[in-house]
Amino acid sequence: SQTIHQWPATLVQPVGSPLSLECTVEGTSNPNLYWYRQAAGRGLQLLFYSVGIGQISSEVPQNLSASRPQDRQFILSSKKLLLSDSGFYLCAWSRAASGTDTQYFGPGTRLTVL
Amino acid sequence: AQKITQTQPGMFVQEKEAVTLDCTYDTSDPSYGLFWYKQPSSGEMIFLIYQGSYDQQNATEGRYSLNFQKARKSANLVISASQLGDSAMYFCAMREGPEGGNQFYFGTGTSLTVIP
Numbered sequence: 588s589q590t591i592h593q594w595p596a597t598l599v600q601p602v603g604s605p606l607s608l609e610c611t612v613e614g615t616s617n618p619n620l621y622w623y624r625q626a627a628g629r630g631l632q633l634l635f636y637s638v639g640i641g642q643i644s645s646e647v648p649q650n651l652s653a654s655r656p657q658d659r660q661f662i663l664s665s666k667k668l669l670l671s672d673s674g675f676y677l678c679a680w681s682r683a684a685s686g687t688d689t690q691y692f693g694p695g696t697r698l699t700v701l
Numbered sequence: 702a703q704k705i706t707q708t709q710p711g712m713f714v715q716e717k718e719a720v721t722l723d724c725t726y727d728t729s730d731p732s733y734g735l736f737w738y739k740q741p742s743s744g745e746m747i748f749l750i751y752q753g754s755y756d757q758q759n760a761t762e763g764r765y766s767l768n769f770q771k772a773r774k775s776a777n778l779v780i781s782a783s784q785l786g787d788s789a790m791y792f793c794a795m796r797e798g799p800e801g802g803n804q805f806y807f808g809t810g811t812s813l814t815v816i817p
Contacts (some may be wrong), residue, residue, distance in 0.1 A: 621805070629809070630807055630808065630810050631792070631807045633804065633805075636804065646804075675744055677744075677746060679805075681796075681805075688734070688796075689734075689736060689751055690736070690748075690794070690796070690805050691748060692745065692746035692747075692748075693745075694744070694745050695744045695745060695746075697744065
């Protein structure tokens with residue numbers, strides 16, 4: 588069976604500090620990978636998605652970046668955090684083969700920027 | 702135009718009653734999938750149910766069923782025999798076929814509160 592991991596679970600960072608959130612998927616190969624952000628009480632905002640190693644599509648221009656160094660690893664980064672980066676970050680995966688395959692989410696990282 | 706619209710920010714239901722959460726979608730792709738997710742206060746997104754655009758019958762998963770009305774472009778979630786543990790945010794989502802890319806589109810969610 589497939590599992591998706593995210594860490595850390597919670598993070599408190601000062602403004603201007605760097606960020607690195609990691610997501611890994613087990614039990615599948617060549618998945619589509621996604622990063623979402625959810626502000627408190629709001630819906631999901633797609634930040635990045637990836638269909639393969641080194642292939643990243645950005646949906647929202649901002650001070651965040653994503654990388655996919657390995658097939659089942661997806662990293663969200665920032666060089667300098669802003670207050671507005673606070674939120675709940677969710678990683679997700681889906682099979683690449685079919686357009687109607689389900690998307691499965693990791694447990695999320697709750698980021699607070701002070 | 703919004704791809705997914707959920708018009709009910711909040712809903713209340715009595716325990717053991719049924720409740721319908723509304724979702725309408727917008728796509729010109731003949732092949733698409735519709736999904737419902739539950740997000741409890743812990744934050745994790747839990748996949749509930751899936752309906753494919755070519756499926757002839759409405760999807761069901763235990764107490765969850767999806768009322769799929771293709772002509773109306775609606776995909777309402779029905780929860781039968783509500784339980785206190787059903788209190789959560791519920792998100793409707795859509796993924797278009799291969800030509801539509803790999804994105805999932807989410808609605809803004811409905812907060813469901815089950816009253817004892």
